[in-house]
Amino acid sequence: MARVVVDVMLKPEILDPQGQAVQRALPRLGFDGIADVRQGKRFELEVDGPVDEAALARIHEMAETFLANTVIEDFTVKVEETSEVAGASK
């Protein structure tokens, strides 16, 4: 089982109200020095079997047709080592 991550972000030229709301709130919460914030979606896909070229092509197609709205969003597809343990917050 391998994990493939699809990150979907608004295209740079598209206004990101959510990101702006986060950015405006940061100084009020005492966090300075953040020039810009963009917010998007992260999909973690657990893939049966090896992630070969064919599987990646299929996932790319899935991202393009289903996970992202390519009119306003860009996406990236990355294979992630499943052994990498996500940095838990606690």
Next chain:
Amino acid sequence: MARVVVDVMLKPEILDPQGQAVQRALPRLGFDGIADVRQGKRFELEVDGPVDEAALARIHEMAETFLANTVIEDFTVKVEETSEVAGASK
């Protein structure tokens, strides 16, 4: 200017209805072989100045107190090379 990425995902033990909805739809759209789908948030922070230990500690605190709900979510903080161009969908 450096880019720091904060990924926020539901803890593994928390039910992810959005991810399940995506996973159930995939076979109907002709995409098989995806055992599980988890959906979360991705924040791209453009940071003024160098991303040193102090800046990373501040961003970690910001993620813990503001970007993630640490009762149900885990987060990771990664420094991304700003030169890396996001794979555009076209």
